[in-house]
Structure formats: C-alpha cells, structure tokens
Amino acid sequence: MTLASAVGATISFKHFSLPLLRLRQHKPHLLSLPTSTAALLTRRRAWTAGDRDGVVKSLRFRSSAAALTGGALVHDAGATAVVMAGAYGLVLTFDVLTQRNLMEQSLSRKLVHILSGLLFMACWPIFSTSTEARYFACLVPLANCLRLVTHGLSLATDEGLIKSVTREGKPEELLRGPLYYVLVLIVCVLVFWRDSPTGVISLAMMCGGDGIADIIGRRFGAIKIPYNEKKSWAGSISMFIFGFLISMGMLYYFSAFGYFQLDWLWTTERVALVSFVATFVESLSTTETVDDNISVPLASMVTAFLCFGY
Ligand SMILES: Nc1ccn([C@@H]2O[C@H](COP(=O)(O)OP(=O)(O)OP(=O)(O)O)[C@@H](O)[C@H]2O)c(=O)n1
Ligand SMILES: C/C(=C\CO)CCC[C@H](C)CCC[C@H](C)CCCC(C)C
Numbered sequence: 001m002t003l004a005s006a007v008g009a010t011i012s013f014k015h016f017s018l019p020l021l022r023l024r025q026h027k028p029h030l031l032s033l034p035t036s037t038a039a040l041l042t043r044r045r046a047w048t049a050g051d052r053d054g055v056v057k058s059l060r061f062r063s064s065a066a067a068l069t070g071g072a073l074v075h076d077a078g079a080t081a082v083v084m085a086g087a088y089g090l091v092l093t094f095d096v097l098t099q100r101n102l103m104e105q106s107l108s109r110k111l112v113h114i115l116s117g118l119l120f121m122a123c124w125p126i127f128s129t130s131t132e133a134r135y136f137a138c139l140v141p142l143a144n145c146l147r148l149v150t151h152g153l154s155l156a157t158d159e160g161l162i163k164s165v166t167r168e169g170k171p172e173e174l175l176r177g178p179l180y181y182v183l184v185l186i187v188c189v190l191v192f193w194r195d196s197p198t199g200v201i202s203l204a205m206m207c208g209g210d211g212i213a214d215i216i217g218r219r220f221g222a223i224k225i226p227y228n229e230k231k232s233w234a235g236s237i238s239m240f241i242f243g244f245l246i247s248m249g250m251l252y253y254f255s256a257f258g259y260f261q262l263d264w265l266w267t268t269e270r271v272a273l274v275s276f277v278a279t280f281v282e283s284l285s286t287t288e289t290v291d292d293n294i295s296v297p298l299a300s301m302v303t304a305f306l307c308f309g310y
Contacts (some may be wrong), residue, residue: 072128076136079126095160117207124194134193141185148174180293194259198304201247205278205300209243244275270307277303
C-alpha cells in the first residue's frame, strides 16, 4: 500500500481509524508533510529526475493530507459541539431532578461531579487524531470555566447551575470546587490528553473515586477514621475500590482504541498504588485546608507520573 493510498484509506474512515493512529504513532512526521519543506524537496527531486510518477504521488499525497487536515477541523468542531451540548444537558438534567425534589442537592452535585468528568473522558475518542484535537476538546471545560466564573461573580444568574453544582446554593461556591474541577480537566486535556495513562488515572480518581467516597461516606460512614473526624472508613474504602476499578476501566477503554498498550498485571499493581495514595490524601483534607479537587488529582498525577511516565 502506498503512502498516498494509506492516507486516502484513512480519510474514508473519517479520521477515526487505527491505520491513521498507527501512521501517527510510527511516522508522525509524515502527517505534517504537505506543507513541509521535506514534501517540496521530495517533489522537486522527483521533477528534476523526470520521475513523473513520483511527482504525481507527491501531489496526490499533498491533496489527500490537506483534505485530511481540513476534514479533521470540521470533525473536531462537530465533536466539540456534541460534547458541549452533552455538558449543558447533564447540568440541566440534574437541575430538573433537584427542582422537582426527585433528588437531594448534595447527591445531584456529586453525580454531576462523577459523571461530567468521566463522560467527558469517554468522549475523547470521538475527536480526530489530528494534533489540534486536544485544543478543540479543551474548549468544553473552558466554556464551563467561563460559565462558572460569570455566575460565581454574579455577573449573570442561573439558578439551575447553582442548584445542581453547589453545596449551599451560594454563587461564590462556583468559584471553588467546581472551578478547580474544570481547571483540572483543562490541564489533563492539554498536558496528557488520551495518549497518557497518567491523565486518565488522575481524572478517574478525582471524578470517580472522590465522588463515590462522598456518596457512600455520607450514607454509611458512621465509623470515622482516627485522624479526621469528617471522613469515614466506608468513604475511604469505597474511594480506594472505585478509584481503582474506574481507573482500570478507563485505561482498558483507551487501550482498546489503541492510544496506548499496557501490561495488565504491572498496571494493576501501579493503579492500586495510585489509588491508595489518592485515598490517603483525600482522607487528610478538609474544606478549610486544600480542596479535594486539587489535592486528589495532584497526588494521583505525581504518583501515576512516577509509575507510568508521561
Ligand atoms: N473519605 C471520606 C470522604 C467523604 N466522606 C463523607 O462525605 C462528606 C463530604 O466529604 P468531602 O467531599 O471531603 O467534604 P467537603 O469538601 O466538605 O464537601 P464537598 O467535597 O462536597 O465540597 C463528608 O462530610 C463525609 O460525610 C466520608 O465519610 N469519607
Ligand atoms: C460539581 C462539580 C464539582 C464539584 O466538586 C463539577 C462541575 C462540573 C461542571 C460545571 C460541568 C463540567 C462539564 C464538563 C467539562 C464536560 C461534560 C461533558 C459530558 C459529555 C457530559
């Protein structure tokens, strides 16, 4: 298969295919060829040598790759719109549930905490394999960040947003936990994106592990841990178990798409370690000290980085 036909075949899969992933992993420079000096040189060399086929191939590759880039932009803009609508729909759904008294505000807040980050991560494969895809994905938490700042500073009012994501219903609360949460999403998308287990594990711990600790701890947390009367064994043990299981599930999900390959026995041990560290850090923190939405992902990021690298 020639390079041009390989790229052509990839375009027909709307940039969501393993051939392109492999091409990007093994020969990333080839995808930036159309506008590069290397491509021009190759074509000029073929022209001077009278290699008509070489010139045609080079031009065909250029148009295929240009179409790929243009197509990828449209693809990513569409994916961003879909995920943005999903984010709005999620907050709206929990607003309706709390307004109708079908759900307590604290449970709604924690379910938004668990679901928004995990569903956002689950949507990453719908973005194209272009290098710009992460910037498009990042627009979703960025838009939510602006939304939180606007409403947190009371420049606009949205009772629904406040009810579904704050603890006491005060707008300024949007500028703490929820804002830190979306900032962590932005950092993980920009720094790690879907190519690194480190970002995936950090978000799974912050969204899944920490969220479950609250839900279980509030309901079954009668026995407190000795060094923090606000946290319970039930909450911390659930955080450890669910943080571990959700991280493993997300890693399996991304590895199934071919973004990385892992040795599962080795990975299980490392994820258990990260889960233990994240659980311990969460069990120490209180509202007066550092927010869980900073301490948990930060501790997970450092530990996962030491285990898995970048
Ligand atoms: N390891 C844990 C974590 C949480 N909880 C329960 O969940 C509640 C909320 O915990 P946490 O999220 O740490 O408290 P805050 O930061 O004050 O609340 P929020 O995250 O909702 O802002 C605690 O009061 C406690 O009942 C628990 O029992 N054990
Ligand atoms: C309540 C929260 C944190 C407190 O600990 C989370 C607040 C989350 C947001 C305001 C909404 C964030 C949306 C995500 C960036 C994208 C979700 C996309 C998806 C498809 C549902």
